[in-house]
Amino acid sequence: MGIERVTIVGLGLIGSSIARAVKARLPGVTAVGYDASEAVRDTARELGLCDTIAGDAAAAVADADLVIFAVPVGGMADAARAAAPGLKAGVIVSDVGSSKAGVGAALRAALPGHLVIPAHPVAGTENSGPAAGFASLFDGRWCIVTPGADAPGDAVAALIAFWQALGAKVETMDAAHHDMVLAVTSHLPHLIAYTIVGTASELEEVTESEVIKYSAGGFRDFTRIAASDPVMWRDVFLANKDAVLATLQRFNEDLTVLQQAIRRGDADKLEDWFTRTRAIRRSIIEQGQDDAAPDFGRKH
Amino acid sequence: MGIERVTIVGLGLIGSSIARAVKARLPGVTAVGYDASEAVRDTARELGLCDTIAGDAAAAVADADLVIFAVPVGGMADAARAAAPGLKAGVIVSDVGSSKAGVGAALRAALPGHLVIPAHPVAGTENSGPAAGFASLFDGRWCIVTPGADAPGDAVAALIAFWQALGAKVETMDAAHHDMVLAVTSHLPHLIAYTIVGTASELEEVTESEVIKYSAGGFRDFTRIAASDPVMWRDVFLANKDAVLATLQRFNEDLTVLQQAIRRGDADKLEDWFTRTRAIRRSIIEQGQDDAAPDFGRKH
Numbered sequence: 001m002g003i004e005r006v007t008i009v010g011l012g013l014i015g016s017s018i019a020r021a022v023k024a025r026l027p028g029v030t031a032v033g034y035d036a037s038e039a040v041r042d043t044a045r046e047l048g049l050c051d052t053i054a055g056d057a058a059a060a061v062a063d064a065d066l067v068i069f070a071v072p073v074g075g076m077a078d079a080a081r082a083a084a085p086g087l088k089a090g091v092i093v094s095d096v097g098s099s100k101a102g103v104g105a106a107l108r109a110a111l112p113g114h115l116v117i118p119a120h121p122v123a124g125t126e127n128s129g130p131a132a133g134f135a136s137l138f139d140g141r142w143c144i145v146t147p148g149a150d151a152p153g154d155a156v157a158a159l160i161a162f163w164q165a166l167g168a169k170v171e172t173m174d175a176a177h178h179d180m181v182l183a184v185t186s187h188l189p190h191l192i193a194y195t196i197v198g199t200a201s202e203l204e205e206v207t208e209s210e211v212i213k214y215s216a217g218g219f220r221d222f223t224r225i226a227a228s229d230p231v232m233w234r235d236v237f238l239a240n241k242d243a244v245l246a247t248l249q250r251f252n253e254d255l256t257v258l259q260q261a262i263r264r265g266d267a268d269k270l271e272d273w274f275t276r277t278r279a280i281r282r283s284i285i286e287q288g289q290d291d292a293a294p295d296f297g298r299k300h
Numbered sequence: 301m302g303i304e305r306v307t308i309v310g311l312g313l314i315g316s317s318i319a320r321a322v323k324a325r326l327p328g329v330t331a332v333g334y335d336a337s338e339a340v341r342d343t344a345r346e347l348g349l350c351d352t353i354a355g356d357a358a359a360a361v362a363d364a365d366l367v368i369f370a371v372p373v374g375g376m377a378d379a380a381r382a383a384a385p386g387l388k389a390g391v392i393v394s395d396v397g398s399s400k401a402g403v404g405a406a407l408r409a410a411l412p413g414h415l416v417i418p419a420h421p422v423a424g425t426e427n428s429g430p431a432a433g434f435a436s437l438f439d440g441r442w443c444i445v446t447p448g449a450d451a452p453g454d455a456v457a458a459l460i461a462f463w464q465a466l467g468a469k470v471e472t473m474d475a476a477h478h479d480m481v482l483a484v485t486s487h488l489p490h491l492i493a494y495t496i497v498g499t500a501s502e503l504e505e506v507t508e509s510e511v512i513k514y515s516a517g518g519f520r521d522f523t524r525i526a527a528s529d530p531v532m533w534r535d536v537f538l539a540n541k542d543a544v545l546a547t548l549q550r551f552n553e554d555l556t557v558l559q560q561a562i563r564r565g566d567a568d569k570l571e572d573w574f575t576r577t578r579a580i581r582r583s584i585i586e587q588g589q590d591d592a593a594p595d596f597g598r599k600h
Contacts, residue, residue, distance in 0.1 A: 186517025
């Protein structure tokens with residue numbers, strides 16, 4: 001099935017990047033955009049993100065072959081209900097949320113009778129809003145598609161082809177497994193980063209000004225993802241609670257082991273652990289999931 | 301007092317960067333290098349890092365006005381004892397270790413009668429070894445100098461001027477305070493990163509291959525500092541044990557608070573926390589301690 005018209009609901013970092021990528025890579029496809037915020041719609045018009053920026057959700061999705069909800073995962077159901085009256089029969093409904101089981105259930109409940117194929121492009125930056133997006137955001141990144149067992153093969157293939165055209169590599173998996181994988185590779189890292197940045201800013205012994213000044217010793221790395229959108233991440237932790245808490249428990253166990261090794265002066269255990277973790281970095285670079293340049297390629 | 305001849309003992313990332321920076325920025329200063337590893341000495345000679353690479357430690361430091369020990373903090377005492385017979389009267393002995401109270405004590409015990417002024421350039425990358433260094437590593441980064449109360453002012457001023465000539469900004473502080481500041485801004489971040497990379501690589505539910513594949517969701521950021529030199533970091537945690545364990549306790553408290561907020565579904569607490577941490581990132585960028593470019597300026 002051909003996708004000739006795509007509507008993007010939510011024009012933040014991801015939504016605006018999809019819009020830019022469609023314009024850059026799929027010139028035959030009409031891109032329609034909508035955002036619940038009038039200010040965001042105005043900015044999107046000024047930036048020329050889409051062929052049309054619609055004034056309401058139902059009008060935005062009219063005649064669309066593919067509708068992608070790109071809003072915080074806690075807002076998916078409301079966004080879908082607002083768009084529902086405009087959806088045509090046979091439309092593919094998808095999203096870009098960081099948790100998939102809950103979002104799939106919410107979209108299906110809000111849109112009975114419509115086909116929902118959840119998806120998650122594993123890409124982003126710490127910036128938010130319609131001006132933060134860029135067309136190459138998905139190049140070489142993975143997009144995980146989590147179709148239900150009853151999803152028609154041609155619709156799944158069309159969604160996969162869409163994401164590949166935007167530059168992504170696509171994998172399909174079960175929604176529950178996605179949520180466990182992302183709890184480890186994305187949600188737990190964000191939780192840890194948010195925690196340590198908060199901890200460092202509230203110590204009595206060390207001023208916030210000192211933390212900022214000497215952040216190049218490692219701390220600054222954590223501040224990047226701790227600058228991510230607060231509402232988006234609030235929703236992710238609430239939506240993927242069980243998997244996040246399960247991986248957090250494993251992290252806490254490991255941290256206790258290393259804490260004890262430091263307290264006891266167990267040099268061998270520390271050196272063994274730190275040697276093992278080096279290999280993971282090498283594999284990530286070899287597989288093109290990070291720059292090989294030292295220090296992420298920061299300018300020196 | 302003028303520094304006309306500097307000897308660098310230990311030619312890894314930091315030592316080789318000092319050597320390169322001296323050659324680039326201080327053409328009137330003679331740089332002598334030494335490393336306990338013959339292979340590293342050979343590489344240093346091939347790279348032309350110094351004016352001379354000496355074959356033993358005592359010969360390397362002969363006639364030096366400034367000797368900088370750039371070895372893992374657990375190896376400072378041995379390195380100093382090996383060099384001791386060659387030190388001239390009036391030499392300034394310094395180092396680059398990430399912990400200062402213990403290193404200062406170790407160097408003073410190993411070198412009775414010599415002036416020791418510990419220092420710590422807060423700069424680096426995840427790479428190690430003599431080929432990993434570069435002359436601009438210290439540009440705009442802070443170097444913390446921790447002179448004892450009895451250090452002569454002209455010697456302290458000479459060491460400060462040396463680091464400034466290499467591009468660093470210099471701050472002086474008490475060694476114990478340094479160790480607390482760095483526990484927060486560098487040691488705890490490294491410990492957390494090492495922990496989470498280890499945790500992620502040993503889960504039953506998610507394969508290591510999946511962790512690598514989908515690492516762009518946040519995890520990859522942690523793998524950079526978890527790829528740092530294992531021996532160097534083993535030594536740092538053992539040398540700065542008390543401050544590291546104290547800040548780790550604070551981190552654990554905060555993590556428990558956020559864990560409980562997730563479990564209870566306390567959306568407001570999560571959003572409040574995540575909003576506060578954004579401001580720290582902005583300050584770090586404003587003060588030139590990180591790139592403003594999204595995603596650390598990674599190529600997209």
